[in-house]
Amino acid sequence: MIVKDAVCPFCGCLCDDIEVEVEGDRVVAVTNACELGTTKFMGEKRLKNPIQRVGDEWKDITYDEAIRYAADMLLSAERPLLYGWSGTHGEAQCVGVHMAELIHGVIDNTSSVCHGPSILAIQEVGHPGCTLGVVKNRADLVIYWGSNPIDAHPRHLSRYTRYAEGFFLDNAFRDRKVIVVDVRKTETANIADEFVQVRPGGDYAILSALRAIVQGKTETIPRTVAGVTREQLIRVANLCKSAKFGAVYFGLGLTMTPGKYKNIRNAIELVSELNRHTKFTISAMRGHYNVYGSNEVNTWMTGYPFGIDFSRGIAFYNPGETTAVDILARKECDAALIVGSDPAAHFPRRCLEHLAEIPIVQLDPYPNATTAFCNVQIPVAVTGIDAEGTAYRMDGVPIRTRRVLWSDYLSDEEVLSRMYALMQEAQQP
Amino acid sequence: MKFLMITGRTVNQGVTVENKTSPEYAAETSTCFMHEFDMMELGLDDGDAIRVTGPCGDVVMRVSASVEVEMGTVFVPYGPYANHILSAGTRSTGMPDFKSHMVEIEPTDEAPKLVHELMEDLGGLAYDR
Numbered sequence: 001m002i003v004k005d006a007v008c009p010f011c012g013c014l015c016d017d018i019e020v021e022v023e024g025d026r027v028v029a030v031t032n033a034c035e036l037g038t039t040k041f042m043g044e045k046r047l048k049n050p051i052q053r054v055g056d057e058w059k060d061i062t063y064d065e066a067i068r069y070a071a072d073m074l075l076s077a078e079r080p081l082l083y084g085w086s087g088t089h090g091e092a093q094c095v096g097v098h099m100a101e102l103i104h105g106v107i108d109n110t111s112s113v114c115h116g117p118s119i120l121a122i123q124e125v126g127h128p129g130c131t132l133g134v135v136k137n138r139a140d141l142v143i144y145w146g147s148n149p150i151d152a153h154p155r156h157l158s159r160y161t162r163y164a165e166g167f168f169l170d171n172a173f174r175d176r177k178v179i180v181v182d183v184r185k186t187e188t189a190n191i192a193d194e195f196v197q198v199r200p201g202g203d204y205a206i207l208s209a210l211r212a213i214v215q216g217k218t219e220t221i222p223r224t225v226a227g228v229t230r231e232q233l234i235r236v237a238n239l240c241k242s243a244k245f246g247a248v249y250f251g252l253g254l255t256m257t258p259g260k261y262k263n264i265r266n267a268i269e270l271v272s273e274l275n276r277h278t279k280f281t282i283s284a285m286r287g288h289y290n291v292y293g294s295n296e297v298n299t300w301m302t303g304y305p306f307g308i309d310f311s312r313g314i315a316f317y318n319p320g321e322t323t324a325v326d327i328l329a330r331k332e333c334d335a336a337l338i339v340g341s342d343p344a345a346h347f348p349r350r351c352l353e354h355l356a357e358i359p360i361v362q363l364d365p366y367p368n369a370t371t372a373f374c375n376v377q378i379p380v381a382v383t384g385i386d387a388e389g390t391a392y393r394m395d396g397v398p399i400r401t402r403r404v405l406w407s408d409y410l411s412d413e414e415v416l417s418r419m420y421a422l423m424q425e426a427q428q429p
Numbered sequence: 430m431k432f433l434m435i436t437g438r439t440v441n442q443g444v445t446v447e448n449k450t451s452p453e454y455a456a457e458t459s460t461c462f463m464h465e466f467d468m469m470e471l472g473l474d475d476g477d478a479i480r481v482t483g484p485c486g487d488v489v490m491r492v493s494a495s496v497e498v499e500m501g502t503v504f505v506p507y508g509p510y511a512n513h514i515l516s517a518g519t520r521s522t523g524m525p526d527f528k529s530h531m532v533e534i535e536p537t538d539e540a541p542k543l544v545h546e547l548m549e550d551l552g553g554l555a556y557d558r
Binding site: 010035036039040043045051053056058108112113116117120148150151152154183184185186197200201252253255256257258260261287306307319320321323324325326328329342344345346347348349350351352353355356357366367368369371372373377 | 438444448449499504514519524525526529553
């Protein structure tokens with residue numbers, strides 16, 4: 001059976017033109033997806049049933065036992081952490097928020113270690129963004145700043161920018177200029193019309209220099225700024241001002257480097273400045289396929305996008321205090337539910353040392369690095385493969401992912417709903 | 430020698446990320462991309478083992494020559510190896526300094542550990558070796 005127009009559940013591009021060939025309960029071929037998406041669709045070695053750690057052994061348990069264990073663990077915890085959420089669908093994220101409120105826990109998603117700083121900047125100065133379709137059809141200048149789509153979002157270039165057709169561009173490949181700003185000469189830098197190589201940590205200074213040039217204060221710029229010559233900065237500023245429609249896409253090269261959210265704020269303010277001369281937009285290259293969705297769901301349910309602490313009985317948000325890395329590093333939480341992410345692979349060592357000391361339940365289809373710290377792991381269906389649900393693309397467009405095959409695995413939403421029902425029952429007076 | 434360590438996504442990291450117990454994921458995330466001149470300075474060939482020491486400990490990786498990084502900078506695909514030596518401080522943002530740690534690098538005869546060995550060193554118990 002061939003499933004057409006399947007949605008790829010890997011990165012924030014959520015490509016919706018994938019063809020998947022299925023035989024029985026296996027995906028045997030994938031067309032149109034990039035290497036990352038193809039590998040995800042073809043994924044094997046799933047965990048077959050829930051497992052529990054008993055001493056130095058792993059034993060198989062039933063779904064009922066695993067769900068009961070998780071509910072009891074969360075109910076008896078004083079400061080539970082519910083973390084992850086970017087690798088699952090919106091419906092499951094909703095249950096997660098309800099659960100966090102019920103047990104007065106902290107719910108955080110992976111954006112606190114990817115584009116959390118971008119959201120902090122957007123909260124300060126707003127977000128002049130647009131959908132990917134607008135960029136595809138109108139932009140004659142695209143800037144990738146601190147992002148390397150060839151490795152991280154391989155089809156971004158072919159579907160929306162460098163290699164895409166544009167409705168309002170006669171010859172998009174010729175008419176659309178691409179600028180890459182990075183500390184490394186990445187593969188993406190090799191296909192750019194202009195590559196600006198910044199000294200590590202120098203992004204804020206470059207952004208400030210460009211703002212000054214766009215404001216007409218070119219005489220204030222020294223001979224070089226963070227390793228970039230004055231001439232190149234003037235050339236880039238002129239390219240921006242003379243574009244009919246420019247789009248900036250920034251990655252973790254801005255959010256993780258010194259300055260963090262202040263870098264993003266400066267980039268947004270540069271875009272605001274450019275809008276006095278032409279049309280310009282700026283958007284984040286979101287990583288997980290539904291990390292944007294976890295911010296959306298959290299925001300409409302609690303008012304805050306990530307790092308939400310319900311310990312006071314109401315939603316409280318203070319990044320740096322209520323975010324997962326900080327809570328783990330301070331050894332503050334006494335139990336954790338991990339859904340759709342792998343903190344043991346992606347958090348600094350000190351956080352892992354605390355994960356080893358507290359009870360943990362994880363919902364994930366595969367054994368991963370966090371499995372080693374789990375008391376119980378519950379395998380679930382993969383959204384976009386054997387479960388369906390809503391995900392938000394990197395530009396904020398919600399897309400319904402499709403199921404391409406049927407399996408006996410429960411979805412994240414089903415497992416979490418059963419867990420939540422047990423917890424509600426236990427809390428009844 | 431001291432280096433600035435930058436972490437980030439690579440295609441191979443992304444391809445193996447759903448199979449973290451595989452040797453391919455371990456090999457990719459324990460690769461340290463370095464400028465050839467820096468490798469000459471340290472007397473390293475492609476694939477040689479190096480000990481990388483950061484603020485929170487040390488970890489063994491393998492070096493790979495890269496034209497993408499500048500001298501004095503190394504690039505490591507993000508994952509359990511780089512995170513084994515990074516500090517958890519977030520400067521009140523929630524975000525650790527994933528791209529701005531200074532590390533010390535020296536040649537070593539030890540081989541890099543597997544992912545499950547790193548997890549067990551920190552108190553975990555591997556499920557699927």
